[in-house]
Amino acid sequence: MTFAYVVRRVLTMLLVLLGVSILTFTLLFVIPADPARVIAGPHAGPLALAHIRANLGLDQPIYVQYGLWLWRAAHGNLGVSFAYRVAVLPSILVRLPVTAELAAAGLVAELVIGIPVGLVAAVRRGSALDRLLMSLSLLGVTAPAFWLGLFFIYLFGFRLGIFPLGGIGGVWHLILPAATIGLGGGAWYARLLRSTMLEQLDRDYVRTAAAKGASRARTVFAHALPNALAPVVTQIGLDLGSFLSGVLIVEIVFGWPGLGTWAWTAVQNLDYPVIVGTVIVSAVLITLANLVVDLVYPLLDKRVSLGGPR
């Protein structure tokens, strides 16, 4: 049952990725921009431009370009960068761990901030502490990440001189960008966890556990928390798209040499193969994360089974 479900989901995923690639190609083709012009510079003659276009395959009709791309992509080849003449897939794979490092640190920061804050606010519902934490979290949700990053660089990097101003190299460089990501996301999950915790704490089974003499800590941590975390985990998976966007912009602010900075350079150079490549790789990551969440969810919440009622 589970196996058939996974196969069906992977097939749907491939279909979605096909759609993403078709749409990306259509958009790039519909919009009148000329990468050859960017490569050749403003003083190139029409002959040089035509030569460059023929070289890059840009003189072919869109369906030929797409067909060629798809054929190569199916063989693990995403083409060659216009601007740097390097193969696209390896250049993405090299930067993927760099982005993953920041993303993982950011996610850890989100959870380290979000779970304790949400838990404390829910357990101390209605107290001054609850109100303070929730007001702070609303501020955390609203502060734009790129601005928060700049503010951190100014305060902790420049004014206090504790952290480096940007770039990469060791844990010390990781803390400020990770905190920038973590504060916004953490505040969001704190609010979410607070409301799911409140819902669980009102349930009969929690009252039963308390009546049977379980300590307050035990009812909260062993009984209510696992159930309250399930929707939060789902939401984290669903948010991966916007999470990725957040990581990209934080990368640009901190000069973190990952996928985001690479994609941003590619966009400015009209480097089509790199743009298409990073879009596809990101889409793979997003759909994969959604699949993993759907597979993990039944383990967290026993009432849900894969593929609807059996």
Next chain:
Amino acid sequence: MAIFGPLVAPHNPDTQFLNGLNAQGLPVPPSRQFPLGTDTLGRDLLSRIIYGARVSLTVGLAANAIAIGVGTAVGLVAGYVGGLTDTVLMRLTDVMLAFPNLLLAMALLTLIGPGLETVIIVIAFTSWASMARIVRGQVLSIRELEYVEAARAIGASRWRVIVRCILPQLDSVVLVYLTLNIAAAVLFEASLSFLGIGVQPPAADWGAMIAGGESYYQIAPWVFLFPGLALALMVFSFNLFGDGLRDALDPRGGGRTS
């Protein structure tokens, strides 16, 4: 504040003051004449922030009007008609939701060229799909209600059922989603302008103002600090408004907005 900008603002947002830059050509800190200091071109920061609210609101409202319109239409049709139409439309939203939004917006804006209208269209383009999902979910439950069945039984056309019976039931969901989505759009627009591919200078725009202050952050931190605070304040108020609306209209939770 956005509407009454011209009455409240102490100066013209585009005037470059001779005394707006110091002897070294650097922005001057907050003073009596310039309450929040000046920017890197010697313009009054407070006035620019006030005018910037208009840009943010315009983009937030216009982009959402389009996204809501398209999303509701798609969601209604998919949810009510069902069958193959539903499958095709939902696979299309799957594709849209799998797109890395920021990357897509960056690419589109660089290719088309930045500007107010383009930003609005691009933000709408990246945000209609989740609206369609939400509306479809609502329609699926509403269409099974008895009064809809009654309307069908007395021979109302499909179109009439959609417009007269189902559409009016959606307003509370759409309204809550709208306010939260405006906050998200305002943030998104600021990010794009921060990258230099959103609303273009000399228009006063918060994202662009933060970017303008970025290279001066060590000597003139107020130039990037205050526009960011204004931005956070606007997003904050939309979120608060959305939270309030949700509590008033619908006890269930919603999605992430940023």
